[in-house]
Amino acid sequence: MSLIELKDLSKNYGHVRALDRLNLNLDGGRIVGLAGPNGSGKTTLLRILGAFDAAYSGEVRIDGHKPGLETRSIVSYLPDKTALSDWMTANQAIAIYKNFFADFDEGRAREMLDFFKLEGSQKLSQMSKGMREKVQIMLVMSRDAKIYLLDEPISGVDPASRKTILRGIISQASENSLVLLSTHLIQDIEPIVDEIVFLDYGRVVLHEQADKMRAERGQSLNEAFEEIFA
Amino acid sequence: MTINFDNQRPIYIQLLEHFQAEIITGSWSPGQKITSVRELALTYEVNPNTVQRALSELERLNLAQSDRTRGRFVTEDLEVIKELRRDSARQMTEDYIRSAKSLQLDQDDALSLVKKYWDEEEGGNTL
Amino acid sequence: MIGKLYRLEMKETWRVAKVIYPLMIFATAAAVLLSLLNNAALTGISVFVSILALVVGSIIVTVQTVTNDYHNFQGKRGYLYRAIPAKSSDFLLSRLGYYLTYFVVTLVIFALLLMTILNSIMDIGVFSVVGNFLSQVLFANSWGILFSVYVLISIVISIFTFIFAITVGSEAKLHRLGAGGPVLVYFIYYLVGQVLGLLSALFIPLGVRMTVDPFSSAILNFELVNEGMFRSLLDSMGPNPDPNTAVIGLGVIFSQLLLTIVIAILTYRSFDKKFSLRA
Numbered sequence: 193m194s195l196i197e198l199k200d201l202s203k204n205y206g207h208v209r210a211l212d213r214l215n216l217n218l219d220g221g222r223i224v225g226l227a228g229p230n231g232s233g234k235t236t237l238l239r240i241l242g243a244f245d246a247a248y249s250g251e252v253r254i255d256g257h258k259p260g261l262e263t264r265s266i267v268s269y270l271p272d273k274t275a276l277s278d279w280m281t282a283n284q285a286i287a288i289y290k291n292f293f294a295d296f297d298e299g300r301a302r303e304m305l306d307f308f309k310l311e312g313s314q315k316l317s318q319m320s321k322g323m324r325e326k327v328q329i330m331l332v333m334s335r336d337a338k339i340y341l342l343d344e345p346i347s348g349v350d351p352a353s354r355k356t357i358l359r360g361i362i363s364q365a366s367e368n369s370l371v372l373l374s375t376h377l378i379q380d381i382e383p384i385v386d387e388i389v390f391l392d393y394g395r396v397v398l399h400e401q402a403d404k405m406r407a408e409r410g411q412s413l414n415e416a417f418e419e420i421f422a
Numbered sequence: 423m424t425i426n427f428d429n430q431r432p433i434y435i436q437l438l439e440h441f442q443a444e445i446i447t448g449s450w451s452p453g454q455k456i457t458s459v460r461e462l463a464l465t466y467e468v469n470p471n472t473v474q475r476a477l478s479e480l481e482r483l484n485l486a487q488s489d490r491t492r493g494r495f496v497t498e499d500l501e502v503i504k505e506l507r508r509d510s511a512r513q514m515t516e517d518y519i520r521s522a523k524s525l526q527l528d529q530d531d532a533l534s535l536v537k538k539y540w541d542e543e544e545g546g547n548t549l
Numbered sequence: 550m551i552g553k554l555y556r557l558e559m560k561e562t563w564r565v566a567k568v569i570y571p572l573m574i575f576a577t578a579a580a581v582l583l584s585l586l587n588n589a590a591l592t593g594i595s596v597f598v599s600i601l602a603l604v605v606g607s608i609i610v611t612v613q614t615v616t617n618d619y620h621n622f623q624g625k626r627g628y629l630y631r632a633i634p635a636k637s638s639d640f641l642l643s644r645l646g647y648y649l650t651y652f653v654v655t656l657v658i659f660a661l662l663l664m665t666i667l668n669s670i671m672d673i674g675v676f677s678v679v680g681n682f683l684s685q686v687l688f689a690n691s692w693g694i695l696f697s698v699y700v701l702i703s704i705v706i707s708i709f710t711f712i713f714a715i716t717v718g719s720e721a722k723l724h725r726l727g728a729g730g731p732v733l734v735y736f737i738y739y740l741v742g743q744v745l746g747l748l749s750a751l752f753i754p755l756g757v758r759m760t761v762d763p764f765s766s767a768i769l770n771f772e773l774v775n776e777g778m779f780r781s782l783l784d785s786m787g788p789n790p791d792p793n794t795a796v797i798g799l800g801v802i803f804s805q806l807l808l809t810i811v812i813a814i815l816t817y818r819s820f821d822k823k824f825s826l827r828a
Binding site: 221222223355358359362363365367379382383384385386402403404406407410411412413414415 | 427429430431432433434435460463464466467468469470471472475
């Protein structure tokens, strides 16, 4: 049994079909890149996996369960927007996470705070976009989760911060956990993913091991992406 | 230290080549304990599984051994390392000869060029 | 878990309330102090301004209470709230407690401050008048106590309708309407409630017959009867109306109960199975 199993997953927004009978299985112990043009269904898929959208058809199994109460304790989710209020400090956010998530490791959070060179007492409203993104990554990756769903963790931040964030992800993901991260910046995630899933019009058009693809196609993931979506 | 990976080639192979170079040049000395997978992954900013695969490949080539409890070590068998160095040197030489031939150089020209520039090349040459 | 969730949700609105409540108290104190100067014009203005401040302040806190709850569970903050591994019943009960706290506290503060202001400009003691009403009229007989309990339950139910409207009004099929979704659901609920309430008051055979003294219009007698309002209403419009008795239908209680059970089930199901975060 795979950690994530999706069968004929469909989702409509009015008349727009966001996911179209999507099938996908993902195993633990991997860092998987989720790529596709805007509107290909990346965020929709992650939201369903994160139990933020129950209005879908088809079958979704996360560690054997439907998204909901059971899966929320093993899934750590990074939204593509800031879920924290502006008036909060990083310290306050850490306290909230510690209070509500049994798998939250405060020591790890403090380590990452240092690693990202963030000040715990600083308010989010006084932080740059990249810093706020780092706070969220810090919170999400400090949970000892089975599955990390990261929606665009590096978009909208400067290249130096991208590297730091990716290093943060590599250092925290445990050996058995699954990291599924969506992005439209494939070059940046290229060396850190071991699997890639390309979405288009709500379907999986390619799901392959990154190095196997490089060996067989002699192409970088980015080049393959451009070829497929040209 | 980071490597500029060529994204068109499998990254585990490029990592393997890099590790081999570390062994040949002695940056990784015989019998030395190899850093953990996670730390190597962080150093080179690559996926831990990719590092794992490159290290397994290193073991398969008898360039490293892993001990269940103590971790992974560079081989102490100097013969294997010598062999690796020979292979590597031969490959580079062949590359040079191929390039020289494509420039229509004959053997004497090529050798004299090597002699002429040998001493001008300063510092250590990394592979 | 309910307590933890309750405390988390209280924080957001408290940031506003902790400013507004003192401002309301300040406005009241200012009005009372200015009235001591015995300047009629000044007192008039200050009383007007301070009552306005009480009304506006209460509205701000109330609106914040509702919109913050909406943002917590349907907006961006939903990515935190709805990620918490808590049972749906825990979420819903903690929200009920949250609403109840702010609504009741705001109402009590509003009422006390309003009475304080009125007390300072009126000759009669407002507090003793209100106190007398409560002790000698409302809580004096079982009808009054029953009525008070009914009002309290109605407040809880009306709070629940907010949660219902926010939850059901945010389902995926209503996403296009934006904040209009919850408003629409609330409006439909209101209409259905009114129509159902009227029908059941008219036709469900349970009511209270009131007999009124024709001269002083004081209520002489309450009597439970096995009829709705329909006949009494017909009589009053007929050729020989009896102005001294009237029946008030109690069927509305049943329709309200039924409707509450229905929206509770709808809310619970929607919260789990049809949930779709809007942000």
